[in-house]
Amino acid sequence: MLYHEVIKLNKTINVKQSLFSGQSFLWEIGNGNYEYYSSIIDNVPIIIRQISENTLEVVSGSKSIESLLINDFIISYFSNDIETNLIFQESFKRRYPDLYRIIMGYFSLRILRQNPYETMISFMCAQGIGMHLIRKQISMLKNNYGEKTSITFSGKEVILYSFPTPERLAAADPLVLSTCTNNNKTRATNIVRAAQGVADGRINLQTLCDPTIPLADLRNTLCLNPGIGFKIADCIALFGLGRFDAFPIDTHVRQYLGSWFNSKTALSSLTPANYLMLDAEARTFLNPELAGYGGHILFHCWRKEVKKLQSF
DNA sequence: TCCCAGGCCATGT
DNA sequence: ACATGGCATGGG
Numbered sequence: 505m506l507y508h509e510v511i512k513l514n515k516t517i518n519v520k521q522s523l524f525s526g527q528s529f530l531w532e533i534g535n536g537n538y539e540y541y542s543s544i545i546d547n548v549p550i551i552i553r554q555i556s557e558n559t560l561e562v563v564s565g566s567k568s569i570e571s572l573l574i575n576d577f578i579i580s581y582f583s584n585d586i587e588t589n590l591i592f593q594e595s596f597k598r599r600y601p602d603l604y605r606i607i608m609g610y611f612s613l614r615i616l617r618q619n620p621y622e623t624m625i626s627f628m629c630a631q632g633i634g635m636h637l638i639r640k641q642i643s644m645l646k647n648n649y650g651e652k653t654s655i656t657f658s659g660k661e662v663i664l665y666s667f668p669t670p671e672r673l674a675a676a677d678p679l680v681l682s683t684c685t686n687n688n689k690t691r692a693t694n695i696v697r698a699a700q701g702v703a704d705g706r707i708n709l710q711t712l713c714d715p716t717i718p719l720a721d722l723r724n725t726l727c728l729n730p731g732i733g734f735k736i737a738d739c740i741a742l743f744g745l746g747r748f749d750a751f752p753i754d755t756h757v758r759q760y761l762g763s764w765f766n767s768k769t770a771l772s773s774l775t776p777a778n779y780l781m782l783d784a785e786a787r788t789f790l791n792p793e794l795a796g797y798g799g800h801i802l803f804h805c806w807r808k809e810v811k812k813l814q815s816f
Numbered sequence: 817t818c819c820c821a822g823g824c825c826a827t828g829t
Numbered sequence: 830a831c832a833t834g835g836c837a838t839g840g841g
Contacts, residue, residue, distance in 0.1 A: 630822050630823080632836080633822090634822090634838085634839065638822075685837095730824085733824050754822040757822085774823085803822080
């Protein structure tokens with residue numbers, strides 16, 4: 505029995521191919537051949553298909569979700585409450601008119617409000633390796649430790665694996681789990697330890713969802729866990745804790761800060777001190793409240809337009 | 817072949 | 830405080 509709902513959004517959306525457990529999007533709309541996004545969100549198998557530029561068709565395998573809840577949840581999940589025209593301010597538009605024209609093509613990109621725990625584990629896999637390997641790790645973790653579920657959609661069966669529970673990863677042998685982490689045993693150990701922390705309550709991600717926590721405190725708290733540095737901490741804040749003011753700085757961000765914004769700090773290596781310096785610099789031309797949201801748009805624009813990378 | 821990829825950390829100066 | 834190398838694999 506499928507639960508079905510059509511949701512109207514109040515703005516244009518461009519749903520793109522999912523990364524990790526459903527981070528971001530690439531759905532090319534057109535010719536009636538709509539692709540769909542399938543995932544398990546909050547333990548519920550779900551399929552989302554974009555049927556117009558501002559309408560989503562949501563199909564769930566569970567009747568336990570009320571229509572109203574799905575509606576609210578999906579709108580929040582796609583951060584549809586964020587006003588696109590606030591991401592880049594007028595001052596930015598005046599100062600960087602040429603760049604602004606280029607990034608406009610990416611304004612429909614949505615950052616997902618994802619599960620904090622899943623985001624934490626996922627980004628712990630994203631260290632110094634290519635995007636395809638990151639995806640592979642997440643996929644293997646789900647296939648090996650998640651629960652298999654299927655949902656029927658348009659007459660065909662879609663197989664899904666849930667993201668493994670904290671308890672399941674907490675009980676895993678790091679050496680065995682390392683087959684899922686690119687054979688990196690240190691990473692496997694860190695992931696198991698983090699899962700144990702969530703399972704036994706030592707890591708309370710719920711309390712970290714408090715939007716009044718200063719960004720620096722939030723970052724430092726997350727960094728107490730082995731395997732989480734400034735960058736990963738900021739990613740968890742941005743994608744998992746709804747902190748759109750968090751501004752993760754990776755190799756690509758450092759590159760565009762140097763190239764597009766003429767940052768001298770970006771020319772030297774990304775030491776912790778430089779990281780904080782770049783973070784402060786970025787907030788002088790980005791809206792501090794939405795620095796990470798703007799940064800993510802710049803990030804994808806840089807990768808696609810300048811680096812000519814295919815993977816989203 | 818070499819360098820880099822959505823980094824982090826231990827070690828040496 | 831900063832520099833360096835290890836971790837690990839795949840793609841350009």
